[in-house]
Amino acid sequence: GENVEQHPSTLSVQEGDSAVIKCTYSDSASNYFPWYKQELGKRPQLIIDIRSNVGEKKDQRIAVTLNKTAKHFSLHITETQPEDSAVYFCAASRGTGGFKTIFGAGTRLFVKA
Amino acid sequence: EAQVTQNPRYLITVTGKKLTVTCSQNMNHEYMSWYRQDPGLGLRQIYYSMNVEVTDKGDVPEGYKVSRKEKRNFPLILESPSPNQTSLYFCASSVTSEAEQYFGPGTRLTVT
Numbered sequence: 001g002e003n004v005e006q007h008p009s010t011l012s013v014q015e016g017d018s019a020v021i022k023c024t025y026s027d028s029a030s031n032y033f034p035w036y037k038q039e040l041g042k043r044p045q046l047i048i049d050i051r052s053n054v055g056e057k058k059d060q061r062i063a064v065t066l067n068k069t070a071k072h073f074s075l076h077i078t079e080t081q082p083e084d085s086a087v088y089f090c091a092a093s094r095g096t097g098g099f100k101t102i103f104g105a106g107t108r109l110f111v112k113a
Numbered sequence: 114e115a116q117v118t119q120n121p122r123y124l125i126t127v128t129g130k131k132l133t134v135t136c137s138q139n140m141n142h143e144y145m146s147w148y149r150q151d152p153g154l155g156l157r158q159i160y161y162s163m164n165v166e167v168t169d170k171g172d173v174p175e176g177y178k179v180s181r182k183e184k185r186n187f188p189l190i191l192e193s194p195s196p197n198q199t200s201l202y203f204c205a206s207s208v209t210s211e212a213e214q215y216f217g218p219g220t221r222l223t224v225t
Contacts, residue, residue: 001172006155032211043203043216044156051211089155095211099144099163100171103156 002027004092006104013080014112021107023090024072030102032095033066033073038087038106047088048075051095080111115140117217119204125223126194134189134220136204144207145187146171146214147179149200156203162187163210194224 005024013019025033031052036044050057050064050073057064061080066073077084087108093101117138126132138145146161148171158171162181176198178190187206191198201221205214 009153034213043218044214045216046213049211049213091156093210098169099146099161099207099210100169101146101158101161101214102172103148103158105153105155 002030002092002100002102004090004102004104006090006107008107009105010108010110012110012112015080015082017080019075019077019080019084019109019111021075021088021090021109022072023074023092023104024070025092025102026071027092027094027102028071029094030071030092032093033064034091034093035064035075036089036091036103038089040086044089077109080109082111082113085109085111115215117204117206117215119202119217119220121220122218123221125225127225128195129193132191132194132222134191134202134204134222136187136189136217137185138187138206138215139185140206140208140215141184142206142208142215143184144210144214145181146205146207147177147187147189148203148205149173149198150203150219151200159189159202194222196224198222199224 034049147159148156160179204217
């Protein structure tokens, strides 16, 4: 079946450094790629998303890039802060083709002050 | 306040005793979904619904049932729970299939 692989599973960075999380998806019909942040004991919340007709999207310190040919997309966080520490999940879905959504296994990000 | 609610938040039950976890949203969203979250496995979609009376299987539907009789409610039914269904369950809703999913607070289920 379809799957989404996410790497690394754990990432530790120094405050102010950049963090990059990478995902690869298998379903070539996927066209919507959201990223969710989950703080300890809380529900997941969307931080950024990208659609297949766009190669890159930025929102302040967060950016996502998409390479449809290679079927991979990445999350970039610049100038990391301690409050960025959380688990981050990528996901892929067919969007207008349905609502089946496949999540990656998650990346636990630690930002050391 | 726009929100997704789930009940109960915590539940400990025994194998084979039927249970229902309710989910309700007040945002008039057409799309709703159930996920289970297990350590190291991320979020796995159980069932989803694209409108009233329209439901479909996600990645891990075995042992679960859903119904969507009204737009705001999407209950998850475990007819005969087993210990491997011990997990953290999230309900989510979305205005379209390419928009943010708003998650409920989660239901921690333990089946002994």
